[in-house]
Amino acid sequence: MNKNCTVLIVDDDEFLRSVYTEQLSKGGVDVVSAANGLEAMEYVENQMPSIILLDVMMPKMNGFEFLEKLRGIDGGKDVEVVMLTNLGQESDKLEAGRFGVTKYLVKTEVKIQDIIDIIHVCANETKENV
Amino acid sequence: MQRLTTSTSKTKTSTSGKKFGWWRDLSITVKLAIGFVFISLFSVGATAYFAFDIAQESLTDAASRNVMDINSVMQGYVLEFLESEKGRAVDFASDGFIRDATNQIILGEDMSQELQRHLVDNKMSLDRTISGINIFDRDINIVASSDLVELTKGYDISDHLYVLDTLNNEYGEASVSDVIVQTHFDIGQELIVVSAPLTHRDTGELLGVLALYVELDELNAVLNGGRQTDLGGTWDDDSSEYSSEMYLVNSEGLMISESRYVAQVILSQEVDTPAATACDENYSAEFRYSNVFGIPVIGASSCLPRGWVLVVEVEEDAALEGLARLKRNVAISSFVVLIIALLLTILPARGILVPLRDLSSAVKKMDGHDFTARAHPSGSDEIGVLGGLFNNMAERLNVIDTMKTEFISLASHQLRKPLAVLKWSGELLSDEKVGKLSDEQHKYIARMNESTVEMVELVDGFLNISRIDSRLVKSNPERVELVTLVQKILHKYEDVIENKEFDVETLREEKIYVFADPLLVRELCTILISNAMKYTQQKGSIIIDVKSDSTGKLFSVTDTGVGIPAGEQDKIFSKFHRGSNVDRGRNDGIGLGLYAFKQLADVMDLNVGFNSTEGEGSRFWIHFD
Numbered sequence: 044m045n046k047n048c049t050v051l052i053v054d055d056d057e058f059l060r061s062v063y064t065e066q067l068s069k070g071g072v073d074v075v076s077a078a079n080g081l082e083a084m085e086y087v088e089n090q091m092p093s094i095i096l097l098d099v100m101m102p103k104m105n106g107f108e109f110l111e112k113l114r115g116i117d118g119g120k121d122v123e124v125v126m127l128t129n130l131g132q133e134s135d136k137l138e139a140g141r142f143g144v145t146k147y148l149v150k151t152e153v154k155i156q157d158i159i160d161i162i163h164v165c166a167n168e169t170k171e172n173v
Numbered sequence: 174m175q176r177l178t179t180s181t182s183k184t185k186t187s188t189s190g191k192k193f194g195w196w197r198d199l200s201i202t203v204k205l206a207i208g209f210v211f212i213s214l215f216s217v218g219a220t221a222y223f224a225f226d227i228a229q230e231s232l233t234d235a236a237s238r239n240v241m242d243i244n245s246v247m248q249g250y251v252l253e254f255l256e257s258e259k260g261r262a263v264d265f266a267s268d269g270f271i272r273d274a275t276n277q278i279i280l281g282e283d284m285s286q287e288l289q290r291h292l293v294d295n296k297m298s299l300d301r302t303i304s305g306i307n308i309f310d311r312d313i314n315i316v317a318s319s320d321l322v323e324l325t326k327g328y329d330i331s332d333h334l335y336v337l338d339t340l341n342n343e344y345g346e347a348s349v350s351d352v353i354v355q356t357h358f359d360i361g362q363e364l365i366v367v368s369a370p371l372t373h374r375d376t377g378e379l380l381g382v383l384a385l386y387v388e389l390d391e392l393n394a395v396l397n398g399g400r401q402t403d404l405g406g407t408w409d410d411d412s413s414e415y416s417s418e419m420y421l422v423n424s425e426g427l428m429i430s431e432s433r434y435v436a437q438v439i440l441s442q443e444v445d446t447p448a449a450t451a452c453d454e455n456y457s458a459e460f461r462y463s464n465v466f467g468i469p470v471i472g473a474s475s476c477l478p479r480g481w482v483l484v485v486e487v488e489e490d491a492a493l494e495g496l497a498r499l500k501r502n503v504a505i506s507s508f509v510v511l512i513i514a515l516l517l518t519i520l521p522a523r524g525i526l527v528p529l530r531d532l533s534s535a536v537k538k539m540d541g542h543d544f545t546a547r548a549h550p551s552g553s554d555e556i557g558v559l560g561g562l563f564n565n566m567a568e569r570l571n572v573i574d575t576m577k578t579e580f581i582s583l584a585s586h587q588l589r590k591p592l593a594v595l596k597w598s599g600e601l602l603s604d605e606k607v608g609k610l611s612d613e614q615h616k617y618i619a620r621m622n623e624s625t626v627e628m629v630e631l632v633d634g635f636l637n638i639s640r641i642d643s644r645l646v647k648s649n650p651e652r653v654e655l656v657t658l659v660q661k662i663l664h665k666y667e668d669v670i671e672n673k674e675f676d677v678e679t680l681r682e683e684k685i686y687v688f689a690d691p692l693l694v695r696e697l698c699t700i701l702i703s704n705a706m707k708y709t710q711q712k713g714s715i716i717i718d719v720k721s722d723s724t725g726k727l728f729s730v731t732d733t734g735v736g737i738p739a740g741e742q743d744k745i746f747s748k749f750h751r752g753s754n755v756d757r758g759r760n761d762g763i764g765l766g767l768y769a770f771k772q773l774a775d776v777m778d779l780n781v782g783f784n785s786t787e788g789e790g791s792r793f794w795i796h797f798d
Contacts, residue, residue: 150589
């Protein structure tokens with residue numbers, strides 16, 4: 044079965060969500076978005092995405108809270124998570140590392156192209172599997 | 174010059190440049206101790222001084238009075254003794270038999286035997302102090318004696334000059350001679366001669382002189398108590414207790430009594446001490462001097478007939494022994510007072526110093542930027558109040574500091590949100606992901622993107638400084654590969670490099686590893702690369718070199734930029750410093766970059782440095798062990 048690369052975008056900023064969605068969709072990637080941790084939780088309980096782009100500062104349930112919950116559910120342990128944030132403290136990076144996050148990116152540090160490239164790796168991998 | 178280290182800055186201790194700065198720098202305990210010691214020593218010293226003065230005076234007075242009293246008494250005894258002997262002489266000279274017999278002998282009759290027996294049996298027996306009796310005629314020839322041998326000795330007139338004076342005496346008037354050394358009566362020691370004129374019983378005509386010979390010992394027995402004991406009295410010999418001495422000195426200044434210090438001084442020891450010579454002027458007095466044996470004494474003297482002097486001396490040390498004891502007691506008590514004073518300083522000092530040190534340590538912690546430091550005031554004395562006020566102040570500072578940190582942090586994060594949007598939107602536009610752009614549009618978008626990057630850097634800078642100043646930066650070293658890191662940083666500045674047409678070279682291909690905190694290393698390298706880009710003009714050249722040798726690894730960035738003016742090179746790591754040769758109109762920095770650079774390097778314990786020439790360029794380097 045063909046399985047497309049599904050990206051779950053979790054960010055409370057509407058504009059950014061639309062930017063991600065638009066740019067990422069071009070590469071043949073399925074994009075789903077959620078406005079906060081709670082909404083994201085609802086999605087993953089039904090379906091596990093291939094990769095999650097996770098913001099930290101969100102209302103209702105922030106990125107770390109979601110992450111903790113995610114790792115506790117079926118199939119949640121191995122999902123790749125890329126954290127995107129405005130915070131840059133080492134303590135946050137360490138915290139993220141605890142939950143198996145390998146990519147912790149500060150928004151103002153990275154280019155939008157870098158994010159697209161990361162997602163396309165996933166997309167290429169999935170294509171190979173096909 | 175501003176101190177750059179992140180460790181607690183050394184406060185400049187008040188170098189009181191004046192003369193007594195050394196006093197002010199002493200600890201309080203030492204000051205108190207010195208104060209107490211001085212006060213107690215001074216009090217004891219002053220008291221002791223007066224006590225000594227009075228004690229010495231009264232002891233000396235007492236001793237002087239003592240010797241004078243003894244001297245008067247002894248003078249009486251001596252005079253009485255001499256009077257007694259003179260009385261004897263007169264008494265014997267008035268004896269009828271002696272007078273008749275003498276007269277007859279002078280007229281040619283040989284009465285010597287009878288007279289001798291009379292003298293011995295009836296006269297000398299009366300007084301055992303008399304060792305012998307001689308009877309002289311007017312020509313000073315011995316005509317009769319208690320010892321017939323005297324008559325045969327063939328004396329000369331010069332042997333008996335001591336009786337010359339007596340020839341001129343009135344009837345009943347006796348004279349005492351000085352001490353004589355000629356042997357008479359086979360007495361092997363010094364004698365004094367007491368003589369009285371002999372006169373005819375009826376006519377009163379002078380016949381000659383009757384002389385009594387008394388051993389000097391008899392005279393000295395008066396001084397040493399022997400005579401008193403012989404007469405049946407008691408003699409309290411306290412001389413051993415009091416170290417005193419009594420002796421007679423004749424008119425020639427020679428001792429005629431024995432001394433307890435030296436043997437055989439009679440008629441050989443000259444005495445010229447003040448006491449002895451005072452009698453030349455015919456008064457008795459008391460003195461302090463060293464006697465002929467070199468011992469310091471208090472002496473009194475009185476005059477006797479024949480120019481003799483009676484001297485009584487008491488050793489000064491013995492007399493003033495009480496003073497020595499006083500001195501010893503004072504020394505002991507001052508020592509005790511000293512110890513007590515020192516102990517007494519410790520108690521109140523502790524009461525002051527312990528809370529003071531507690532407060533001091535809290536202040537010190539706060540000096541090291543620990544606003545949670547608090548004092549522990551006990552009691553409400555001045556220091557307690559100070560401690561409480563300090564804690565209030567500390568709390569306010571803590572609140573302010575926390576607020577400041579939180580504010581900067583919050584503000585920076587809040588600023589970052591829109592900046593992220595700006596940045597990405599700009600990138601999407603310039604990457605033509607939302608439509609093609611004209612060249613002119615590209616130009617504007619490029620400029621906007623540059624500004625966005627500037628703003629991001631500024632905000633990053635603020636956040637950094639806030640964290641550095643709050644001592645929140647910690648270094649957690651790991652293995653970091655430098656070449657990859659450089660590539661990542663350069664990737665960030667791709668647009669800038671392209672726009673400014675820089676010629677960027679990285680001089681290392683293979684991997685170079687260092688052991689350092691990855692985020693902080695990235696920070697350091699970014700600052701250097703960013704600065705190179707900022708301060709190098711269009712089409713300039715930037716060389717990033719990573720190399721490894723025996724001393725360690727070196728990361729350096731060399732540019733052909735504006736350089737740093739020579740006079741400002743010692744200030745470039747200061748906060749808010751910007752080179753004077755940098756165009757003021759530029760808005761891409763507020764002078765925090767190199768400040769953060771140096772602070773971080775210190776936290777990481779790394780050696781950093783630079784060379785720069787104004788107008789030619791700069792080279793900054795970081796050395797890893």
